[in-house]
Amino acid sequence: MSNLKSLVYVSSATRNLSQAEIDHLLLSARERNEKYNVTGVLMYIGGNFMQCIEGTVDNVELIYEIIKANSLHYGLIQLIYRPIECRDFKDWEMAYCTKEKTVSVAPYNHEDILSSKLGTSSFKKTPSRILLHSFWRSNSA
Numbered sequence: 001m002s003n004l005k006s007l008v009y010v011s012s013a014t015r016n017l018s019q020a021e022i023d024h025l026l027l028s029a030r031e032r033n034e035k036y037n038v039t040g041v042l043m044y045i046g047g048n049f050m051q052c053i054e055g056t057v058d059n060v061e062l063i064y065e066i067i068k069a070n071s072l073h074y075g076l077i078q079l080i081y082r083p084i085e086c087r088d089f090k091d092w093e094m095a096y097c098t099k100e101k102t103v104s105v106a107p108y109n110h111e112d113i114l115s116s117k118l119g120t121s122s123f124k125k126t127p128s129r130i131l132l133h134s135f136w137r138s139n140s141a
């Protein structure tokens with residue numbers, strides 16, 4: 001039995017965030033996530049976030065505490081917190097997907113992140129992937 005967990009939450013941005021603020025957030029998030037071997041995806045659409053973080057129990061809980069304490073967002077609702085056998089986003093310290101028109105430091109295509117193009121041999125419809133996918137599809141910028 002692996003010690004891995006996947007956590008997904010939604011939240012709302014406190015205000016309109018500038019690209020510089022998002023870039024800063026992503027840079028420091030990726031640095032910390034790499035240190036704690038946490039992977040995942042952050043989506044930002046129409047002023048709302050959905051994020052998946054995955055890693056060992058201790059590290060996911062540590063990172064989630066840091067995320068909760070950040071005043072750039074509020075109203076966090078935890079949607080998924082479940083044990084997983086393997087990571088959905090193992091290659092991403094924190095992939096970022098947005099429909100905002102601005103250019104990000106790392107504008108990944110959400111199809112690449114949610115589909116089998118990630119390099120996993122079979123695309124498994126895990127609860128986290130399904131949730132992120134529907135968040136992406138049901139929100140307009």
Ligand SMILES: Cc1cc2nc3c(=O)[nH]c(=O)nc-3n(C[C@H](O)[C@H](O)[C@H](O)COP(=O)(O)O)c2cc1C
Pocket residue numbers: 024025026028029030032033042049051053063066067070072073094
């Ligand atoms: C929506 C959102 C997602 C975040 N995701 C992560 C994350 O995945 N990993 C992490 O370590 N911190 C994450 N954070 C926290 C920020 O990266 C971090 O607290 C912040 O950039 C620290 O910046 P400061 O020290 O300049 O305030 C997140 C914050 C927000 C608002």
